[in-house]
Amino acid sequence: MSSKKLKVIPIGGLGEVGKNMMLYEYGENILIVDTGMMFPENDMLGIDYIIPDFEYVRERKDIVRGIVFTHGHQDHIGAVSHIVEEISAPLYATPLTRGLIEVKLSEDKLLNKANLNTIHAGDEFNVGPFKVEAFHVCHSIPDTVGLGITSPAGLVVHASDYKFDPTPVDGWPTDFAKLADFSGRGVLALLADSTNADQAGWTPSEKMLDGALDKIFQDAPGRIIIASFASLVSRMKQVAEAAERHGRKMAFVGYSMRQNSDMAHELGYLNIPSHVLVDLNEALNLPPQDVVLMATGSQGEPYSIMGRLSRGTNRRFDLLDDDTIVLSSHTIPGNEESVYQTINRLFQRGANVVYAPLSHIHVSGHAKQDEMKLMINLVKPKHLIPVHGELRHMKQHAILAEESGFPGENIAVVENGQVIEFKDGEMTIGERIPGGYVFVDGVRVGDIGPSVVREREALAQEGVVTISIVLNHKARLQTEPEISSRGFVYKHGDSDIIEETKKKVIELVKKTEGDIHNQVVKSIRSFLYSKTKKRPIVLVTISWV
C-alpha cells in the first residue's frame, strides 16, 4: 500500500450520483470514467440538457491522464464534446461506444481534436499510474464494460451499469470469472449500480421477451410497430428473430434507429438476415400482415415517430386499421403523462396498443436487489460505494448490503461532489468540492441558472403584462401608455382588463410623485391580482422625452 491517497469523486449530474462522470485521482493523476449528460426534469423549463459541472477537472486539466467510457448511453457519453473542447487526454472506449462517441464528436466538429482509442472487454491498459482492466457486463446496450482500476492504493471495481442476465440476446453474459479473479486479489472498494435497489428479486432475462413477442406476432391482424430505445440493439435482434419466425419483413424507421442499427451491423453486433430486413419504402408497399416496423418514440416525445403517428402528422406513412403498436420500453420517470397521452391518442386513431403491464415486452438493463447482493458476494470488496442512482436508491443499496452482513461503517452513501479518500486500506469521507450541474440552453452553456428558470416558471404560471410609458420632463404622460400581454388574457385586443389597466396607469402617473416605475409595478400588480387572482409578471419601461 502506498502512503498517497486515492480520491474517488462523483462529479455533478442531475440527481443520480456518479453516473455522468466519476474521477479517480491518485497523486498528480486523474482518471475520468464517463462524461455523460442528463435530460432536464419537468420543472427545468426550456433547458435542453444538463452536463456535469467539471470545474474541478478544468482546474486540473494537465493531470488528466485519460477518459474511459463504460458504455454508449447518453448519460455516460453525452457530454463528451464539452470535455474534449477543454481537455486533451486520450479517450478509451469499446467499439460500439467509440462509434457512438464519434457520432457526437462529428456533429460538434471535434472528431479531429479527440485522441480516441479502442479497447475491448478483457483488455488491460495503463492510464498514468492506473492499471485499467475492462470486463464485460450485461446491460441494455452491447459492449458495456465494468472496470478494475488498480492504483498503488489498491484495486477498485467500478461496476457501472450492469445486470446478470444468464441468457442475454448476444450470448455474452457478465464476466463472472473476472469478478472472482478480482475478489481473489482483494478489492479495496466496489462502486456499483443502484438504479433498481428498490426492486425485489432479479431482473428477468431478455430471453423472456421472446414469448411475449411471439404472442404479439401471432395475434396481430395487421402491421406491427414496435417502439423502443434506439440504443437497445438486443431488442432489434429479438424483433428481427420474431419477424423471421413469423414470416414478416422488418424495417427501421427514423434517423436514430437507422443510424444505430447500421452501426451495430457494421461493427458486428447485429446481424439481421437480408431476407428479413427491408427498407421502409419496401415495407410500406407490402401487405400489412407481413410487416413489422421498429421506431423510436416510446417516451411519448411529440416529434418522434410515435408522437407524430398519434397525432396524424407523420409524413411518410399514417396508421392503418388493425395496426398493433408495441411499447417495448420502460417509461422514464417524469414522462408518464406524455406516454399515456400518446397511448390514448393511438387508441383514438384506431390502433391497438400493447404496453406494460399488459404484456411483458420489456426488461430493465439494471440489476435488481438479488443481483446487487450477488455482485457484493462475488467481488467481496472491503468498502462499498453505491452509485448510479438517486439518493433513495443508494440508501436502499446500502440497506441491502447491511442485510447481507456488510459492515455499515464500510459503506459510503454520498452525493455528487463528495470526495471519498482511501489511504492504507481505510476509507474516509473528505471535502465536498463545489459545483453541481450546468444547464445547456440553446448554445449557452452555464449562462442560464436557476434564477432564469424561476423567471420562466413565473411566466409559465402567470403570464406577462408589459407597460410602456413615455414621460416628458415634467414626469407627465407624453402619450397614452401602451399595454401588451402574453399568457394572461385570451383576446388581448378587446380585453376589458387591459383597457382598465391602461386607465389605471394614466391615473397613477398623474398622481404619483417620485418613483413612477415602482409605483406602477406595485399598483398594477395588486390591481391585476384583485381582478383575476393571478400575478402576472409586470414589466414597466419608462422612456423620457
Next chain:
Amino acid sequence: MSSKKLKVIPIGGLGEVGKNMMLYEYGENILIVDTGMMFPENDMLGIDYIIPDFEYVRERKDIVRGIVFTHGHQDHIGAVSHIVEEISAPLYATPLTRGLIEVKLSEDKLLNKANLNTIHAGDEFNVGPFKVEAFHVCHSIPDTVGLGITSPAGLVVHASDYKFDPTPVDGWPTDFAKLADFSGRGVLALLADSTNADQAGWTPSEKMLDGALDKIFQDAPGRIIIASFASLVSRMKQVAEAAERHGRKMAFVGYSMRQNSDMAHELGYLNIPSHVLVDLNEALNLPPQDVVLMATGSQGEPYSIMGRLSRGTNRRFDLLDDDTIVLSSHTIPGNEESVYQTINRLFQRGANVVYAPLSHIHVSGHAKQDEMKLMINLVKPKHLIPVHGELRHMKQHAILAEESGFPGENIAVVENGQVIEFKDGEMTIGERIPGGYVFVDGVRVGDIGPSVVREREALAQEGVVTISIVLNHKARLQTEPEISSRGFVYKHGDSDIIEETKKKVIELVKKTEGDIHNQVVKSIRSFLYSKTKKRPIVLVTISWV
C-alpha cells in the same frame, strides 16, 4: 319498454370518461350523477383546476330533476359550486359525501343556495321519472354508493368507482345481494370503473396493509410519520389500530387531515380511542418512539407537510434523527418526479423513507381485471359502457369483457360528449355534443383557453424580451429604446446581448421605411436566435410623440 329514448352522456372531463359528470336524460328530464373537477396535466401551465364544460346542461337547466353523488372525492364533487351557482335542482348524497360537499359550498358561500338531501346505501328515491337505488360499494373513501337507475327505458347500473374488498377496514363489503337482485330484474346497461383495467388480478384487501404497518411500527426507532390522502379514512383507522397495538399515540397534522378526520369521527366513520388520539402539541412533546403522525403530502406537493419537511421549512416541527416516513399512497401519474424529489430530500435530511415498492403500504381503491369480470358476471348486463378511465383503460375493459364472452357489439367505448341512446332495449351511438372541459385560472372560469396556455408554454421555454420604442412624427427615435427581459438572460443589467439588441433596434429604426413594428419583431427574433439558438417572445411597443 317505452318508446322514448334514454340518453346516457358522459360530460367533459380531462382524459377520463364520465368520471366528473354523467347525464341520464329521458324525455324532458335530466338526472346528473356527480359534478367533479380534475387537476391539470403538467403541460397545462398556470391552470388551477378543470371542470366539465356543462353548456349542454346549462341550456337544459329547467329539466334537471336532481344531482346524485356517488362519493366525496374531488373528481366527483369538486365542481359542485360551479353547478349550484347555475342549476337549482336538489342534490342527493350520503352523509360523508354530503359533509364534504358542504365544506366546498361553505367556502364558496353557496350553502344556502343548495337543496341538499341525505341518502343512505340501500335507499330508493325518485328523481323525476328515474327511480334511483343507492347501493354500497367499497372504495378508498367511506360511504361510496353505486346507483341502480330505472327509467321506462330499463334499468341501468351505474357502478362508478368500486372494488370488491372482502375484508374492508370498515367491515362493509360491496353489496353483492343488490347486484344479484339487479341481475334478476334484467339490466339494460352497466357503466363501470375502468381505472385499473390494465392491472391483472384482484386488488388486495385493505386488511393486507396491517402486516406491513406492524413491521414498520416494530422496526421504527423513532417517530413514524405517515403520509396519505386526506380522504382515506380507512387508512386513518388502520394507523390508529396499529398505534394502539404498538403503544404509540397518534396525531393528525395539517388542515385537511384534521378537518376530514374530525368529520369522519362526527359522522361515525372513524372511532379512534381517546387514549390513542392526541393533538399535535402533545405528540411533539412525547418521546419520539411513542408517536405516530399522519399528514398529507404523499404527492410531493411543495407546500404540503411532507414537502415542507423535505425542505426544512415546516413551521411547527422539523424532522428528527431516526424519523421513519411512510408514503402510504400511490403516485398519481404526472407526479412521479416531485414524489421522488421529495423522497430524496427526506433521505438527505436524515429520515428513513418507506415507499412502494419497498413495502406494501398501499392498495388501490379501484377494481382490477378479475373484479371487472366478476362485476359483469354478477350484473349480467345486456350492454356494457366502460367509464372512469382514460381511453386505454376503457379499451382494455372492453377487451376483458369480450374475453369473458361478452358480445363486442354490445360494448360502447366512447369519449366525453358522446351520446349513447337506448330505445326498445337496443343501444345506438348518437350525436356528439360540443364542448370538453373548462380551465379555471384564478377567478377566471373558461376565459383562459388553449391559446393562452400555448403562450405560457412559449414563455416557459424561451422567455420574453420587451422592446419599447418612442418615435417622433418623422418615425425617427425620440429617445433610446428600452429593452427588458425575463427568463432569457441571467444578469439583465450587464448583458452583452441586451446591449447588442438595443444597438440593433436603433439601426433598424433608422433604416426602416414602412412597418417598423413588424420589422423590429422579425429582425430581433432572428438576431436573438442566431446568438442563442433560443426564440424568446419579442414584444415590441411603439409610442408616437
